[in-house]
Amino acid sequence: MAVFHRPNEGRFGGCLFRTASYAAWEWWARFHALRGLPFDDDGMAAILNDAGIGALEAMIASSAHLTGSDLALFDNWARDNRGDIYANIGWGGTQKALNRRGAGLRGRVAHGPLPGGKDLPLACFNWGWSYVIARNCPVPELAYAFCRHAVSPGPSSDAVAAPEGVFDPFRPEHYADPRIIDAYGPSFLAEHRKAMADPIPDLYIARRNEDFESLTMWLLRALARQSDPETALRNIAARWNIITEQVGADQQRDRWLNLRATYPDRFVRT
Numbered sequence: 001m002a003v004f005h006r007p008n009e010g011r012f013g014g015c016l017f018r019t020a021s022y023a024a025w026e027w028w029a030r031f032h033a034l035r036g037l038p039f040d041d042d043g044m045a046a047i048l049n050d051a052g053i054g055a056l057e058a059m060i061a062s063s064a065h066l067t068g069s070d071l072a073l074f075d076n077w078a079r080d081n082r083g084d085i086y087a088n089i090g091w092g093g094t095q096k097a098l099n100r101r102g103a104g105l106r107g108r109v110a111h112g113p114l115p116g117g118k119d120l121p122l123a124c125f126n127w128g129w130s131y132v133i134a135r136n137c138p139v140p141e142l143a144y145a146f147c148r149h150a151v152s153p154g155p156s157s158d159a160v161a162a163p164e165g166v167f168d169p170f171r172p173e174h175y176a177d178p179r180i181i182d183a184y185g186p187s188f189l190a191e192h193r194k195a196m197a198d199p200i201p202d203l204y205i206a207r208r209n210e211d212f213e214s215l216t217m218w219l220l221r222a223l224a225r226q227s228d229p230e231t232a233l234r235n236i237a238a239r240w241n242i243i244t245e246q247v248g249a250d251q252q253r254d255r256w257l258n259l260r261a262t263y264p265d266r267f268v269r270t
Contacts, residue, residue: 004086005065013065014087015080018223019072023059024216026089029124030055032200032267033116037260043244043253045237048230056222056229063223081105089114091126092168095188100163111191120266123195126202130170168192198264205255206247214239 001013016026031038036051063069068079077097080088081104088094098105113121131147133140149155151171159167161179174180175189184192203211218232227235244252 001062001065001087007067010084012067012085014062015068015071015076015085016062016066016087016089017071017073017076018063018066018069018220020216020220021073023219023223024212025124025126027055027059027215027219028126028203029089029114029122029200030058032124033114033120033122035120038203039240039253039256039260041253041257043249043256045240045244047240048233048237052233053229056219056233059219060223060225060229083108092184092188092192093166095184096163096165099183099185099188107185109185109187111188113191113195123199124202125196125199130167170196198266200264200267201259201262204259205252207243210243211240 003013004011005013017023018026031047031051034051034054036047036049036055038045038047040046067085068076071079073093074097076088077094079085080094081098083104090098095109095111097103098109100106113123116122131150133143133147137143150159153171153173156167156171157174157177157180159165160169160174161177161183163183169175169180169184169189169192175193181189202208205211215236218227218236221227222229222232
């Protein structure tokens with residue numbers, strides 16, 4: 001992004017999401033790319049280290065080569081479609097917006113995995129859920145029947161192919177559907193299918209949202225130069241450990257170890 005960022009010539013390095021809803025995912029990917037894991041074997045926070053600080057410092061440094069980092073979701077996509085920005089981090093919804101008929105970048109985007117360390121291309125399975133049934137659902141059998149119907153081949157393909165839809169491919173037949181190929185483009189779908197095979201997971205543990213709220217708050221403070229990276233990460237780690245104790249250290253540790261077992265085989269902490 002630094003190479004391409006030439007504002008005086010109307011060119012910009014990136015338009016990465018740096019709002020409260022999305023900043024944490026960028027750090028999450030950068031942290032893992034540096035071979036970091038968020039918790040140790042005892043389930044305690046393990047982010048105040050070279051990987052955690054390096055990921056945050058890289059975010060701060062890259063801020064000099066961004067435009068529109070304060071834009072929300074749809075505004076980010078519209079800004080990207082002007083075609084004067086080199087890079088963005090996106091997912092299926094981003095690609096649908098950039099590839100819709102009449103979009104400025106339709107057919108003009110190259111795709112790749114999130115950058116990682118040597119031999120470690122990354123993908124992050126954020127929003128890693130589909131339909132769920134509420135615990136207090138009065139008719140769970142009916143809800144389950146709807147879920148089964150919605151993710152079956154026909155209805156799910158219709159949903160994924162919808163230009164304004166919110167579902168991205170998740171079944172093998174989706175990648176061969178001409179409507180879905182037109183919606184996303186073959187380049188994105190090829191990369192997406194590879195990414196779905198072995199991504200790093202989101203943080204599926206109890207009170208995950210509280211962990212990410214603390215992470216986001218301190219990341220944004222560091223990005224705004226209101227905190228240094230080490231202090232920000234120390235405060236995040238302290239909050240995570242408090243949450244772990246409140247939930248129950250043994251149970252949270254077991255949840256983390258079960259989650260860690262789902263990491264790709266190629267992901268080795270060094």
